[in-house]
Amino acid sequence: MTEYVFLDGEYIESDKATIPVRTHAFLYGTGVFEGIRAYYNPDEDQMYIFRMKEHYERLLRSSKVMWMRSPHTLDEYCKITVDLLRKNEYRQNAYIRPTLYKSSIKVGPALYDNKDSFLLFSTPLNEYYTEDKGLNVCVSNWRRNSDNAIPPSVKVTGAYANASLIKTDAHYAGFDDAIVLNEAGQVSEGSAMNLCFVQNGKLITTNTTDDILVGVTRNTVLELAKYLGIETVERAVDRSEVYVFDEVFCCGTGAQIMPIIAVDHRVIGCGGTGPITKQIQNLYYDVVKGKVKEFKHWCTPVYDR
Ligand SMILES: Cc1ncc(COP(=O)(O)O)c(C=O)c1O
Incomplete structure (x- = not known):
């Protein structure tokens, strides 16, 4: 065709x-x-x-x-x-x-x-990741480009050399992907996806000012969490916190909702998909297919039916 x-x-x-x-x-x-x-x-x-x-x-x-x-x-x-x-x-x-x-x-x-x-x-395109159990990631020793160099909130092609180095070095080190810190040493995001964390039943994600691309999926996750009655918090996150969160997952148009099951060889939570990640993941896959009436306005039909 x-x-x-x-x-x-x-x-x-x-x-x-x-x-x-x-x-x-x-x-x-x-x-x-x-x-x-x-x-x-x-x-x-x-x-x-x-x-x-x-x-x-x-x-x-x-x-x-x-x-x-x-x-x-x-x-x-x-x-x-x-x-x-x-x-x-x-x-x-x-x-x-x-x-x-x-x-x-x-x-x-x-x-x-x-x-x-x-x-x-x-x-x-179906899946971006082939691992269905969740990702085994490291913290990259590359830093995310800062807002005063190439703003990460601007999705500019040249900036993706940074993502390419992060993703490729993680791969050669035996990981599926990587978490990236910003120049201040705080967690920013993944190579090409945002990060979410769960602690004591609350959903946490990094600030829009922590050198991230402000993801459409990140916003979707925040909205879905509110719909599910889960409290959401946007705040700066330290590297050491990531190792001990109850659940960690990444989100993005490509990645969709993907659990992270280990960071720098430290197992996260139960080492599988955590319960809040699962709830959001299930709802997300229904929402994107236009199956949930409350979110149908996000879905543009292609064919006249
Ligand atoms: C660097 C980066 N962060 C985050 C995301 C997630 O953004 P979105 O959910 O809008 O796809 C992407 C993917 O496009 C990305 O490239």
Whole structure:
């Protein structure tokens, strides 16, 4: 089946979509992007795009910091995305990657006098992690880029060299992933996901000011916890606290809700999926498929039914 992408105002076949080798974003990492998921609900024969609007709102915030003039409005981005998924005729879970990028052919890092282009592609995707029992992670000896270097709240392509080093060094050290500290030595997040902790029945997550990407899934987890009657706390977290929390899990569009069962070889809680993690995980997988009426407004249907 032909797979389409949307590039510079046109839907074109994926293998015909190319960009010039001297494109600024390729040379300097000057793109901002999002990762969005769409879930197939077989009972309704429907695809639901999860929290699309919130992702494009973040894309627009990122673009502002990076001196971009967005070629489309929020509503146009949402429409283009629904249309692309329709054209690709998915009936399976999919991943959607919009990128706004500096597309001038020029050498030198400046963001001014530099054209802005938009690329959108989608691909079938189920699980990001193959480990179904939970993750065995370390605390990385790399630090997260600070807000005064490359702001982590801006989802800029160049910043992902930091995530790549964290993830790859964790892999070669025998771990599934890593927890990252910020320059102040506090816990920030995972390589490409946010972190949540459970202590005495309360759900804790790091502050938005602790050098994190403020995740859409993080917000979803906070909302779901409130819905389930679980108290939530946003606060700074020390490394040593992580070893002794009752439950630890990571959350993100790719990772979804994934338990962390060991940190630096210290077993977390029961060494499996803790009860609050399980409750949130179960609810999350129903919510993303449009099965929970209280959260259906987060799910954009792709097909007319
Ligand atoms: C660095 C980083 N932190 C957190 C997240 C989680 O964000 P979201 O839940 O919006 O996908 C991601 C994934 O996109 C990420 O790359």
